[in-house]
Amino acid sequence: MPDQPGWGRSDKPELHYSFHLLARSTAVFLDSLKAGKLIVVGHSTGGMLATRFTLLYPVRVEKLVLENPIGLEDYRRIVPYQPTEKLFEKEKSASYGSYKKYQQTYYPEWRNEYEQYVEAQAEALKSPDFEKIAWVNALTYQMIYEHPVCYEWDLIKAPTLLIIGQEDRTVVGKALLNEGQKKQYGQYPQLGKKTQQRIPNAKLVELPGVGHIPHIQALSQFQSHLLDFIR
Numbered sequence: 001m002p003d004q005p006g007w008g009r010s011d012k013p014e015l016h017y018s019f020h021l022l023a024r025s026t027a028v029f030l031d032s033l034k035a036g037k038l039i040v041v042g043h044s045t046g047g048m049l050a051t052r053f054t055l056l057y058p059v060r061v062e063k064l065v066l067e068n069p070i071g072l073e074d075y076r077r078i079v080p081y082q083p084t085e086k087l088f089e090k091e092k093s094a095s096y097g098s099y100k101k102y103q104q105t106y107y108p109e110w111r112n113e114y115e116q117y118v119e120a121q122a123e124a125l126k127s128p129d130f131e132k133i134a135w136v137n138a139l140t141y142q143m144i145y146e147h148p149v150c151y152e153w154d155l156i157k158a159p160t161l162l163i164i165g166q167e168d169r170t171v172v173g174k175a176l177l178n179e180g181q182k183k184q185y186g187q188y189p190q191l192g193k194k195t196q197q198r199i200p201n202a203k204l205v206e207l208p209g210v211g212h213i214p215h216i217q218a219l220s221q222f223q224s225h226l227l228d229f230i231r
């Protein structure tokens with residue numbers, strides 16, 4: 001599970017981020033490991049990257065798993081555009097409290113054991129390179145906004161598993177929507193069904209009562225469905 005360039009503890013170069021670029025860097029990384037056929041699993045933003053990787057390198061992908069991916073709808077048609085400089089100012093103003101408030105939206109009910117994931121994200125706040133991290137965060141937000149994958153589901157050749165927590169209501173840029181739009185978009189129960197219908201060889205697993213991160217909130221269920229699919 002490599003941290004992509006721009007994420008986690010990988011380098012954060014200032015460049016034009018795209019899922020095509022990240023897919024290629026992943027392919028180069030896998031070549032260095034002499035990896036053969038792959039089962040690709042992507043969660044959230046990783047779901048968009050896993051989709052792009054599968055589209056760019058179909059011969060390499062034996063199976064694809066999308067766990068509550070974002071990008072099941074085109075955010076450009078929903079969320080008002082913001083210039084990168086404005087996104088940067090927002091990222092610079094982040095705090096432990098704002099990270100926690102956002103992560104609380106991932107789960108129907110917050111548990112103390114989830115605090116460790118806020119702490120992990122908040123490590124960046126103490127970094128001497130925080131402004132650089134904030135800038136790259138803004139660039140990668142624009143990547144999500146500007147590079148949808150939801151128009152290409154029909155081109156996926158690999159058998160695909162969709163694992164969808166039914167309480168997920170994620171919309172990238174949701175804070176910019178009015179209350180009516182917040183109820184209209186990010187409806188993962190409907191989005192999961194629509195996406196399954198558009199991917200030629202897709203299986204849908206719906207997890208009631210589960211939010212954006214099944215592998216944390218409902219690990220045993222997630223593992224069971226994942227391993228069944230792999231086998």
